[in-house]
Amino acid sequence: MSTKLEAEWTAFRQALPGLLATHRDQFVLWRDARPIRFCSSYKEAYEAGLDAFGPDDEYLVAHVAPSEPRAVSIAWQAGVMFDPNQ
């Protein structure tokens, strides 16, 4: 996993409370510990990053929304996803 992207994520998380007041529910293109552009969709922010930085440079795309950790997949994490004996 990219250390630089993790650093960007940490910086974004620190700035999130302030961003929620001004750009709630938007998607941010984020790089060098600051917002580059706010967009209405993930795809738009992703493509703005590609246009600005190319396919290889690292940049973060994040949803400006309250952080609510959730189980990615309840069945997966509970170990009850598959049972071929059914």
Add this chain to the structure above:
Amino acid sequence: MTPTSDPLLTPHVLFGFGPMVRGEWALPEALVRALSKKGRSVPSAVQGLLLIDTGASHTCIGAEVARELGLQSRSFVETHGAGGWHSSPEFFARLSFRVPVGVGKFGTIIREHPAASIPALNESFEKWPAPNLLGHQTTWRLIGLIGRDLLRNMVFQFDGPACSFALTAPP
């Protein structure tokens, strides 16, 4: 193809493994254009099975699939599981899958969407005798989960007694 001739719609597979569809992960079109512009090769799509998982908050991609496509993570998904909180890398990719839309009828859904990565997704699938269950399709692998972030804009109908399901989405 009728539902009964599709190995994914047999009771053993449908109830033992869940509603699965055939599909593929590929690079998003904008990334394909960016790579082509630089004269670089574009990795082929990765094909396999996707599980429709109403218990998954996020659509997921197998971490090894993201690696094969050469995708770079663009974000993280914060999750809570048995091991506590952690962040999973998130990838933006193009997902297309073939879905039953009625008896003997199929359609294709295509979305460019962020997906949380799950390490060793297929490894956990492979420990069951899936290839045998799927008959001749011994090369199938589980490449992702279709979660509620995609399903929220679709209609999913699961008919246990009829051993069938249908998934429809607006264009």
